[in-house]
Amino acid sequence: MPRPPIPLYLDDVVVLRKTHPCGGDVWRIVRLGADIGIRCVKCGRRVLIPRSALERDIKRFAERGPLAPTDPT
Ligand SMILES: [Zn+2]
Numbered sequence: 001m002p003r004p005p006i007p008l009y010l011d012d013v014v015v016l017r018k019t020h021p022c023g024g025d026v027w028r029i030v031r032l033g034a035d036i037g038i039r040c041v042k043c044g045r046r047v048l049i050p051r052s053a054l055e056r057d058i059k060r061f062a063e064r065g066p067l068a069p070t071d072p073t
Contacts, residue, residue, distance in 0.1 A: 006055050008032060011065030013041065016057040020045065026062055 012029045019025040024042025031037025035048045049057075 005051075006058060007068070008036065008051075008054075009065045009067040012061060012068060013063035013065075014038075014054075015059045015062050016054075017059050018057050020047075025059075029065070 008029055010029055010032060014027055014029065016025055016027055020027075020040045020043065022040060022043040022045070024040045026041040027038040027047075028041055029036060030039045030046065031048075034051065036051050036054045037046060037048050038054065039046045
């Protein structure tokens with residue numbers, strides 16, 4: 001069953017199910033598009049990943065970027 005797309009913004013920091021070979025699982029979003037550019041916060045390595053794959057791998061948001069809408073609560 002398809003899930004609605006997760007809104008992603010530049011400089012969002014996400015925790016992924018997939019860990020980088022360096023052991024880090026926290027990534028910052030550095031490029032938006034059909035492929036999303038993410039940078040490993042631990043080692044600084046940059047990776048391109050299809051949006052659908054990234055959405056599947058997101059465990060939670062560690063931090064929202066300045067462009068993300070603020071929670072109205
Ligand atoms: Zn890394």
